[in-house]
Amino acid sequence: MRLGFVGAGAITEAIVTGLLREGARETDILLSPRGADVAGRLANRHPGAVRIAADNQAVLDGCDMVFVAVRPQIVREVLAALRFKDTHVVVSLVAMLSLDELAPLVAPAARVLRAIPLPAAAEGRSPTALMPPDPTVAALFGRVGTVTEVSDPAAFDALAAASGIMAAHFSMAAAVAGWLTEQGLPQDAARDYVGRILSGLARTAEASPATDFAGLAREHTTPGGLNEQLERQLGDSGAFEAMRAGLDGLHRRIREGG
Template identity: 40%
Template sequence: MRAGFIGTGTITQAVVKGMLRFGVPFERILLSPRNAQTAAELAALDGRVQVCESNQQVLDHSDVVCLAVVPQIAAEVLGDLEFNARHHVISFMAGVSLDQLRGWVRTSGKIARAVPLPAVAEGKGSTAICPADDIARAIFAPLGQAVEVDSEDKFDALSAVTATMASFYAVLETEASWLAKQGIDYADARAFLSGYCVGLAHDTTRGVQPFSQMVEHSMTPGGINEQVHAELSRRGAYAYYDEALDGVLRRIRGNA
């Protein structure tokens, strides 16, 4: 596989580092010259990674092409490029449908969408893929979880839940600030909560039981976990997630 990346930002950096670290087989990785510093840093990691002089040169020497440009400039960037049927295109661009993408790349070759997250660099990321795609799976399965879906409606829903990163960290900040009010040094509070969250996340990977079952198993009758869960449920805290995600999904589908 000769994999080319159009766009050299945070996600490309994470994917390339993950491919190198976890042994995804490839002959060569070609990077666009945009964001020259990041491209140069990646090229320094492995002799098979090289920075091209132009986006078209990336295409000319690749058979798998990953599109990682921001959607706002995608039409302009891709409109200047010549794709052909040998190119297997994987788009990381949020909100750009398969039909829209095919119109931009003007090729009969295979096209798929994927939404990798920065944690793929550490082999701990989840990547949604639509439709099922052997090449995309070969790249992302070694980098964590690769979840393939058969419709863009489902893909959009998976994309929507990635909008909860900031709120996840906000919950941790609320807990850390509360601990600081109890006299605990913020750095110690942060270290404790980081390890605590790693443990909880690890538990989710040890089986396939529904999360609702894990909720029940983590509570003892009259215990402190039951107390907090009951309080948040009574106040409707979890229901706000449904409402917020509905709004994100409408925005992704252009209905906001």
């Protein structure tokens, strides 16, 4: 299947890199000239597998599956200028654009989906939300990680909100690493130490799918120990409730479309 990307930003780069990380399994990936740096980098890295189209319409004319990966602020303007075919499979990666809003913009294409791939697709580790379920598209995203398929728009919106924790996660790590440097540890060593703790925890979670996160927290808590003290202090300060409130805010914004 020939793949086309309208928009060539960070997520496009992550998906294409992930798809081709073990060799060029796709014979023809067409990239929009929008995002020239990313498109040029991918074309140079994967000659013969990745080409830069003359314009967005040329992407559509040369592909079977179209990934829409432009900013929400300009997506309607971009799509309005394009002519889709009824045979196109259209996968929108645009946040806060519902299927009901997307469908008339890409008519007569009838096979229209939404997906939320994450930057970890580049390493084949993205948890991608997909709506509605589709075996072909799910198999494609399965090559860059795992896929959670849902039919309910409310569930998809909730998954979209949960994907908003990435910057907060790294900011928490930055706070810990910064505290270590204040105690005299070199910055590089602090960053490496905190990164390895988080990496180890992620691997533990992946290796224990039958244990929920509350159970993992208990397993990492010794009564009277350091982990118990910090978790209790964060809980007493309202940090975990603030996370829930923040997710509620993201969910409202997504459902309201802006």
